[in-house]
Amino acid sequence: MPTLWLVCLLLVLATAGFVMGRARALASAGGDVRTLHSLPNYYGFNVALTSLVPALAVLAVWLLAQPIIVDTRVSKLIPADMVPEGSTIGLVMSDVRRVAAGLDLAVDTGLLRAPEAAALSANERDVRSLLGEVGVALGADVRPEVLAAAQRSRELNHAGRLLMTVLVTGLALAGLGWAYVRTNKEFRARNVVERGVLVLLIVAASLAILTTIGIVLSMLFETSNFFRLHDWKDFFFGSTWAPNFRGDSELSILPLLWGTLYISFIALLVSVPIGLFAAIYLSEYAGKATRALAKPLLEILAGIPTIVYGLFALLTVGPTLAQVFGKGGLLGVEWMAGATSVLTAGVVMGIMLIPFVSSLSDDIINAVPQSMRDGSLGLGATRSETVRQVVLPAALPGIVGAILLAASRAIGETMIVVMGAGAIAKFSLNPLDTMTTITTRIVSQLTGDTDFASPETLVAFALGLTLFVLTLGLNVLALYIVRKYREQYE
Template structure:
């Protein structure tokens, strides 16, 4: 049974359990809800939760574990001698999955119409002919050992899906009947349901922490594998980024880190003044009509996809800067600083435009949260409106404003598409904002793109870059926490 319909079946059983549990509880009380320990809906909710929660938990765990188990079992069927040179087991397993699951309807139809021809007792010539046919469908040549592994993969997946359906349905039925049997007027259904809801809330609150821990651990272990293949001194203290999948790579983070910080600094120099001034105007000077119109219009910028900003940088901002600073005597300023439309300044300016709503919207909410009594006291002492904003409102809102700026900085450091399309892909040290550079996130995407060997330093370096980026953003958060605590003591 497909997973979707299995979930629908479990939810239907849960709804049925709610109705039957409620009815049974009322029947045990002679139809009078006052004779029940809990409200009738609690009895129904107990049956519904007992039916759905264990079954859905089993389903979720099964869907996570089954692919790993099947992958390990099928990979053991592929002999090491059959793996071509310059090809890893992961790439072979990718072919196995493509054969087993199919890339599109044409591939699936090819398997359906030719599966009888792939019997192990077929003649060698027939097998080769059929392999060639499937190879045409997949765009590559299929080897017999890969085909045999794909057949095992499909069989194990089918058997696992069937067993998963049986176990999930049985679990739901067992929970259904046990909870239904307990639906009696003396049963403390409310206590049980509230404990169950509390457990679900704790689990939901723990997911973010567990997800963060899982991400960090996965990057950490892959980073350790990378440092086992590549010298850590070259990574942290080298000055050249020159990956070479044939070996002899120079993989230093410093040129990428310089480009990341340089572009982010320019973006913040654009976003922070504009966003903060816009927030001050909207919260302290603008009327209700202007605010109702300007604030939503400003926040529209936050909903624009970053690829659109990248196209804006590539097609509009870059050529405009090139016309101003890179056309020699024909340019507006007669300068020749830029040689192309992609540059640090192009990406920084467009990224700053993207970050304006992050700074302005958060700062506006923070400034509005400053007590009105502080403003009234300042004005009552004879301060002007601007003096009140500068000397009272902004210092009181400073912790929140710093948090908004740090959020914008984290967004700038993690941006990819604008950098790819606006800044270029050159990793180097330079202080010229009119030259092309690249960032850490761009190189992570580049190193993991394509059919690469995930056991090579050139690929594993992406995890080391990701972990370094995580440490960088964590340091920004610690700095923001320090500043917030320092100023909060002064203005609380």
């Protein structure tokens, strides 16, 4: 049974359990709600949750574990001589999964019957032609060992799905029956349901923490594998980024880190003054009607997808800068070779960050007590003097925190840099040169059918871990500044 149908079946059983549990509770009370310990709906929710939650939990665990178990068992069928030297079995298993998916699709579309798929061999039929008819592309010939492994994978997956359907459905029915039998007017349904919901809330809150821990651990493990293959001194202290999948790569993070920080610095030069001045105007000078119109319009910038900003950099900002600084431009000197440059990406990224700075700064400025403004005005200061000498100093810690949060957002940006800054890793102070950043190199190193056992691919995890530590440090620093000094002005 497809997973979607199974989930729908569980929802139907839970709905039926709600109706049955509620009806049984009312029947046990003779129709008098006042004699029930809890409201009737609590009895229905108890039956529904007892039927639904354990079954969904088992389903989720099964869907995560089955592919791992199947791949582990199928990989034992792959001979060692099929794994290319210096590579891993993962590349061969990718072909196995594609062949298995192609056979399933051929059966679903009627090109192949299930018995034929189980008995298919590379000598009896042109497997590549069959898979081509269903749109499955392979990079090499289908060897008999790969086909046998794909057939075994199909068998294990089908058996696993059947067992999963039986087990999950049986668990849901068992939970429904057990909760239904326990339902009576003396049963404390409200207490049970509230404890169950509390457990679900704790699990939901823990998922975010566990996901973060999982991300960090996965990057740590792959980064440790990278440093076993590549010298850490070259990564942290080298001066050249030159990946070469044939060996002899120079994989230093410093040129990428320089490009990342340089582009982010230019973005902050654009976003901080504009965003801060907009926040001061909206909070201190604008009327209610102007503020109600201007602030939502300004915050629309935050909702624009970054790919749109990237297109804006590539098609508008870059060509405009090239007309001014390029060959035959308005200045008559070729300072800019093309439309991509640090300045192009920095300007567009700064436009994207304006609502981050303005919204956070506006909220922080509005949090300054009105009594401080009244006291300054009462002493004879003008409105501008009050803003400069009272409001901004009081709000400065929060504004600094907003700027640091915007900086961490700029450091992690990818699409604008890919389309606006170029792809050259180097050290340069010229903002009209093309450069690249850590995020773009991560995408580049993981793009394509590459071997995850090579340092040229594993370096992406070392770059990601470094970027994670950098942005985490900025976020922690911003929160520290805001929390340490905010209480002085409450």
